[in-house]
Amino acid sequence: MIVIISNKVSEERVNEIVQHIEKYEVQAHVSKGVDRTVIGIIGKADPKLAEQLRQLSGVEQVVKISKSYKLASRDFHPADTVIKIKDVEIGGEQLVIMGGPCAVESPEQIDEIARLVKASGAQVLRGGAFKPRTGPYSFQGVGVEGLVMMAEAGKKHGLLTITEVMTPEYVDVCAEYADILQVGTRNMQNFDLLRKLGTIKTPVLLKRGFSSTYDEFLNAAEYILAGGNPNVMLCERGIRTFEPYTRNTLDLAAIPALQTLSHLPVISDPSHGTGRRELVEPMCKASVAAGANGLIVEMHTDPDNSMTGDGVQSLFPEQFAKLMVDLEKLAPLCGKSFDTQKSFVTA
Amino acid sequence: MIVIISNKVSEERVNEIVQHIEKYEVQAHVSKGVDRTVIGIIGKADPKLAEQLRQLSGVEQVVKISKSYKLASRDFHPADTVIKIKDVEIGGEQLVIMGGPCAVESPEQIDEIARLVKASGAQVLRGGAFKPRTGPYSFQGVGVEGLVMMAEAGKKHGLLTITEVMTPEYVDVCAEYADILQVGTRNMQNFDLLRKLGTIKTPVLLKRGFSSTYDEFLNAAEYILAGGNPNVMLCERGIRTFEPYTRNTLDLAAIPALQTLSHLPVISDPSHGTGRRELVEPMCKASVAAGANGLIVEMHTDPDNSMTGDGVQSLFPEQFAKLMVDLEKLAPLCGKSFDTQKSFVTA
Amino acid sequence: MIVIISNKVSEERVNEIVQHIEKYEVQAHVSKGVDRTVIGIIGKADPKLAEQLRQLSGVEQVVKISKSYKLASRDFHPADTVIKIKDVEIGGEQLVIMGGPCAVESPEQIDEIARLVKASGAQVLRGGAFKPRTGPYSFQGVGVEGLVMMAEAGKKHGLLTITEVMTPEYVDVCAEYADILQVGTRNMQNFDLLRKLGTIKTPVLLKRGFSSTYDEFLNAAEYILAGGNPNVMLCERGIRTFEPYTRNTLDLAAIPALQTLSHLPVISDPSHGTGRRELVEPMCKASVAAGANGLIVEMHTDPDNSMTGDGVQSLFPEQFAKLMVDLEKLAPLCGKSFDTQKSFVTA
Amino acid sequence: MIVIISNKVSEERVNEIVQHIEKYEVQAHVSKGVDRTVIGIIGKADPKLAEQLRQLSGVEQVVKISKSYKLASRDFHPADTVIKIKDVEIGGEQLVIMGGPCAVESPEQIDEIARLVKASGAQVLRGGAFKPRTGPYSFQGVGVEGLVMMAEAGKKHGLLTITEVMTPEYVDVCAEYADILQVGTRNMQNFDLLRKLGTIKTPVLLKRGFSSTYDEFLNAAEYILAGGNPNVMLCERGIRTFEPYTRNTLDLAAIPALQTLSHLPVISDPSHGTGRRELVEPMCKASVAAGANGLIVEMHTDPDNSMTGDGVQSLFPEQFAKLMVDLEKLAPLCGKSFDTQKSFVTA
Structure with a gap:
């Protein structure tokens, strides 16, 4: 069971509500977000408790949810969440395509790729400025400068941008430059990072941990939601x-x-999901047929010389363009709309 | 490298060829099939060997293949294999749908389901007479009688039939009644069963072992092919x-x-692949979008009372019919044809 | 719940008991073994049923077990099962070591290895005559001749023998020559093979499927036990x-x-469990410390030229001998006894 | 290949060396630690390069290592690393036991458990002040106060202390209170945390990611080592x-x-490794037999009421004491020494 309280309610009143709950011999966990406070009630609650809580002043909503994640569950929020960023709506009818290189390498590289991404009809430019790498001697990304290069390319070509953030201290600077922040697979349970992302409103694309269950995945999303940021998208x-x-x-x-x-x-992310260029296109189509709200796809103008060595899973620009054309036909059969000729984002 | 020899060639001559090969300090493994003998050459062969072998009388073909499986590899056989059974072609343009219950339970059950499968536009009736079950006290299938019931239902409604065979000694009787023999996931590496299936011509649907790699899967297929049965389809x-x-x-x-x-x-088998009814439909569509040549789908008129307890992954007849209509629209976008109004199989 | 009936009871009487059970709206699964018939009762039984069954003539024992496997469970048989073969007791205080090559290759090879196994203090000679191989062109074992070679080597050196059986039709000939029959990891759910092994009394070493859960493993053992063969050992x-x-x-x-x-x-089988020679010795010791009743270890006089290519996981004879000396010291600290100087098996 | 340069060498000189390396068309990745700078050379190097580098002024050592991790590899450092903290040596002959609760709950709880840990002969007190939890509504640890409670308990009873650190910003405060810092399984690839830990000298126990390969594990350790902290221990x-x-x-x-x-x-950590109390003791013994340098074991005075709900894997104090007695006997057979009567740590 969770109790939602508006942040206009005083802290004192919240404490009184907590004390009321604790009389019922259950635990009350308070998550203070920007707009509201959520009290998660853990333990077997007396059926009368929900009734009583609804009548308390300050309480907005009381929802019975038996899952460990609550705000992320469909029980709590039956309608689809649609995240609107400029002209793009993620989670609704629109099929959203995010394309671009594994890593931002130079202003010229990201500008040229942005142009191609836009020309193919996609709406979002992807690219990493900070790269999580297995070993310390590998290329670690160009850093803050990369954020700037990418923001400029996105602005110039009328694309939203998404980039990865790896540590709490870089959340603010990443949010300054990018429209969507990505949490990588190795950080899905970096709880301090998730908590920090809960304190802002910038949309977050949360990648599933490479060995995480759906339940753990939704609990990770819950950390961000409970912090007060409702704009979370899940990425397989x-x-x-x-x-x-x-x-x-x-x-x-x-x-x-x-x-x-x-x-x-x-x-869906078929690039990392397969790691092989020739499997990306069929898996993109399969993802859309399975109902995905969007795709994130690696594309590079010179994959053989990509700085991360991930080129083997990057599409060539002409493959990317061809894929967009195919998806335009496929989308309507899967309850989605996608129009490669329409410019979704106003520069 | 493999050497193909027609079975019109005498055994003596085959032995001479083997002796010739062994002079080159490599191993020669002879697989005697019904129509041809395949000699697999293992070890690092002198480049001159291939040239010499091509000139030997009795040798039909010499193919260099470095993979452990050879006849199953695209290097050996660049064109798609198309398996023709009556009016149905599996592996070509046609999208082939196999539908039916987990287990044959009674003549009435299988007859009614066959009617619905046919009415929905599918071409093949699935159903198990012998069921591999984790525990010895579970329902183990109705046995040979089930084969008869299924053959009659298939004949009456103009459907091909597919059923599982679990042990070499039942291969012949299953092949007598069914059009396609299925090897279950637990038997993918039951090598004696595979060898036996190599001695007949009945098409085999080989299911991937639930923890087998692609390489092991194709090596399992190789056992059947090397035995002389070219009619193998792979099932994820x-x-x-x-x-x-x-x-x-x-x-x-x-x-x-x-x-x-x-x-x-x-x-593709989305029923076992997900084990949840509500995921079968999206995964069927995704399979077709990914390029599958066909689907095998569980459907039951009374899933809650299915004798195997697998009902939870069976579609209701109306869900199955609706899915066929959707696939008819999707197939052409994926390079396949599927027509629910056309009767493919002449009774 | 299971009901045990002696096989001295007539089939008619068994049917009457089954009819009695079915009145209670549960399913009765009859497993007819050599010495006894086991009726597994599936479904939620009325508490009165057990009481009534105990009073029926012909019923030897009624045991309430909620697990899907019953005869294999400790609930059914609280004391450790000890399998006695000649002078060797497996499952009791004795630590039992099975050593030998992956495959029997020649009379000289198996004789020499048997001599070394015996000299090191082990009690059982392992060796495959039939080899399950991923691909059809690999060495498949020397076949029945290998059984003969191994039986002779075992007899000469005073060792029990264990060999793998892959298909029901070879169970009888393998049982004629070997003291223990091994079911390989790929055949753990070859149910027809398990059923056949249930009809004999030769001890069976059942290897865990390489992706099988404990529950599935014990259900596989249950197939053999339910058939009437109580002499099953489990192998991780x-x-x-x-x-x-x-x-x-x-x-x-x-x-x-x-x-x-x-x-x-x-x-425990650290040879296949690690696949690397240098890890076999520490994992043997760890297995004994974890409470294993025995070990099965690959040893070869010329591992680099073993015919299966598995030599990389085989110990050299001197490593095997040194390991036995170490285990002799370790065993008593782990509640086991092992004496490399004692000849356990009378030739 | 890696090049080691003392930090007494000027930054300018380091840059010159890098420029020299880059003439050979390979990449040079500079990791600046506290005491030394490590240049990792990535790419296929000319054999002459190593020779030349050894002669350059400022270069201390040049080591050829083909693995992606270098400082962590045995090729780089053939002798065992022994980490000495007060009287305890980890990595040498001494078997080191770390015991304590999952989480620090109160001063009384941690004091009483510390007393029991010490009385049993162990050398290190474990306990979490910051707890990584799957869901945001679970108990997240008592925070900095827990560090204080634990430091006091350790000091009073003459035990070293180990505690988990979850985010870079808490590294310094954790290092102030604890003797060893633990990186949890979910943070094994939290690269910013690893980098921060490379800047201090406090020993780090790095837990293997729950789905990480040995190679990834050693690369994670390399991040800390490359930063300049050589005191890393690995935890399975x-x-x-x-x-x-x-x-x-x-x-x-x-x-x-x-x-x-x-x-x-x-x-080795058999508590998390099994998650079941009854398996902890056999797996502790097996770990020592496999050659572990130490164990980390959960013990709680009241496991049923532990605040993390992990009590099910915690030993009772009497089980912990009994285990120490058993390990004292086992250690010498495994090349280790462990004496429950000796007080290793001077308070």
Whole structure:
């Protein structure tokens, strides 16, 4: 059970409500967000408690949810969450495509790729300025400068931008330059990062941990939601299995499953999900057929010389453009709309 | 490298060829099929050997293949294999749908389901007479009688039939009654069963072991092919992972990956692949979008009372019919044809 | 709940008991063994049923067990099962060591290895005559001749023998030559093979499927037990995980876990469990410390030229001998006895 | 290949060396630590380069290592690393035991448990002040106050202390109060945290990610080492597999494997590795038999009421004491020493 309290209510009153709850021998966990405070009640509650709480002054809503995640669950929020950023709506009818390189490498590189992404009809430019790398001697991204390059390219070509943030202290600067912040697979349970992202309103694309269950995934989203940021999208990016042929095993059943369990938009990442260029296109189509709200796809003008060595999973620009044309036909059969000729984002 | 020899060639001559090969300090493994003998050469061969072998009398073909599986590889057979059974072609343009219950339960049950499968536009009736069950006290199938019931229902309604065979000694009787024999996931590496299936010509649907790699899967197919039965189709049915929400994780990237590595048709099984009714429909569509040659789908008129307890993953007849209508629209966008009004199989 | 009926009771009487059970609206699954018939009752039984059944003539025992496996569970048989073969007792205080090559290759090879196994103090000679191989062109074992070679080597050197059986039709000939029959990891759910093994009394070492849960493992054992063969030992041989460094991940917690759930002896196989020679010795010691009843270890006089290519996980004879000396010291600290100087088996 | 440069060398000189390296068309990645700078050379280097670099002024050492991790590899540092903290040596002959509760709950709780840990002969007190929890509504630890309580308990009873640090900004305060800092399994690839830990000298216990390979694990350690902190110990704590009976699958082969690949001490965590109290004791013994340098074990005076709900894997004090007595006997057979009567740490 969760209790929602507006932040116009005084802290004193919140404490009184907590004390009231604790008389029923259950635990009350208070999550203070920007707009509202959520009290999660853990333990077996007396059926009368919900009734009483609804009558207390200051209490906005009382919802019975037995899952460990509450704000992320469809029980709490039956309608789909639609995240609106400028002219783009993620989570509604629109199929949203995010394309771009693994890493921002130079102003020229990101500008040229942005031009191609836009020309193909996609709405969002992806690119990493900070790169999480397995080893310390690998290229770690160009850093803050990359944020600037990407913001400029996005602005020039009329694209939203998404970039990865790796640590709480960089959340603010990333949010200054990018429209969407991405949490990478290795950071899905970096709880201090999640808490920090809960304190802002910038939309977050949360990637599933490569060995995380749906339940853990939705609990990670709950950290952000409970902090007060409702703009979370979930991203299936493949899980680790025994199969060595693909980099990961893209779990497409996660798309309808997460949409059943939660109201949050679900994005698919076939680039990391397969790690092989020739599998990206069929897996993009399959993702849309499975009901994905969007795709995030790596594209590079010179994949063989990409600085992260991830070029092997990047589409060539002409493959990306061809894919967009195919998706335009496929989308309407899957209850989505996608128009490669329409410019969604006003520069 | 493999050497193909027609079976019109005498055994003596085959032995001479083997002796010739062994002079080159490599191993020669002879697989005697019905129509031809295949000699697999293992070890690093002198480049001159291939040239010499091509000139030997009796040798039909010499193919250099470095993979452990050879006849199953696309290197050996660049064109798609199309398996023709009556009016149905599996592996070509036609999208092939196999529908039916987990287990044959009674003549009335299988007759009624066959009628519905046919009415929905599918071409093949599935149903188990012998059921592999985790525990010995579970319902183990109705046995040979089930084969008879199913054959009659298929004949009456103009459907091909597919059923599972679990042990070498039942191959012949199953092949007498069914059009396609299925090897279950637990038997993918039951090598004696595979060898026996290599001695007949009845098409085989080989399910991927629930923890088998693509390489092991194609090597299992190789056992059947090397025995002389070229009519093998591969079936992705989900792999075992850490995720508890779904019964298995359906690995849809396996579809294009296997089609790249091999020329054999690839069928998808979203029923076992997800284990949840509400995920079957989106995963069927995703499978077709990923390029599957066909689907095998559980449907039951009374899933709550199915004798195997697998009803939870069976579609209701109206869901199955609706799915067929949707697939008819989707197929052409995925390079396939599927017509629910056309009767493919002449009774 | 299970009902045990002696086989001296007529089939007619068994049917009457079944009819009695079915009046209670539960399912009765009859498993006819050599010495006794076991009726498994599936479904929620009326508490009065057990009481009534105990009073029926012909019923020997009625045991309430909620697990899907029953005869394999510790609830059914609280004391440890000890399997006695000649002078060797498996499952009791004795630590039992099975050593030998992956495959029997020649009379000289198996004789020499048997001599070394015996000299080191082990009690059982392992060796495969039939080899399950991923691909059809690999060495498949020397076949029945290998059984003869091994039986002779075992007899000459005073060792028990264990060999793998892959298909029901070879069970009888393998049982004629070997003291213990091994079911390989790929055949753990080859149910027809398990059923056949239930009809004999030769002890069976059942290897855990490389992706099977404890529950599935014990259900596989249940097939053999329900058939009437009580002489089953369980073998942990590593499971498939994402880690590429080792061939498998040896799950040593399975040893105490299986001993808690079941009364059957548990043997550990560090050779297949790690696939790397240098890890075999520490994992043998760890297995004994974890409470294993025995070990099965690959040893070869010329591992680099072993015919299966598995030599990389085989110990050299001097490593095997040194390991036995170490285990002799370790065993008493782990509640076991092991004496390398004592000849356990009378030739 | 890596190049080690003392930090007494000027930054200018380092840049000159880098420029020299880059003439050879390879990449030079500079990691600046407190005492030394490490230049990792990525790419195929001319054999002459190493020779030339050794002669450059400022270069201390040039080591050829082909693995992606270098400082962590045994090639770089053939002898075992022994971390000395007060009277305790981790990585040498001494078997080191870390015991205590999952979470610090109150001064009384941690004091009483510390007394019992010490009385049993262990050397280190474990306890979490900051707890990483799957969901935001669970108990998140008592925070900085917990650090104080634990430091006092350790000091009073003559125990070293270890506690988890979750985010870079808390590294300094944790290092002020605790002798060893623990990085949890979810943070193994929290690269900013690892980098921060590289800037201090406090010993770090790095837990293996629950789905990380040995290679990724050692690369994570490399981040800390490359930063300049040589005091890293590796902790195997179980990996995620398909088996539901245990919380994780404790991969004991990781112990000798990591000791082969690396010179760093390896600690085993059977509490998280199994998640079941009854499996902790056999897995502790198995870990020592496998060669572990130490154990970290949960013990609680009132596990049923532990605040994290992890009590099910905590030993009772009497079980912990009994285990120490058993390990004292086992250690010498495994090349280690452990004396429950000796007080290792001077208060």
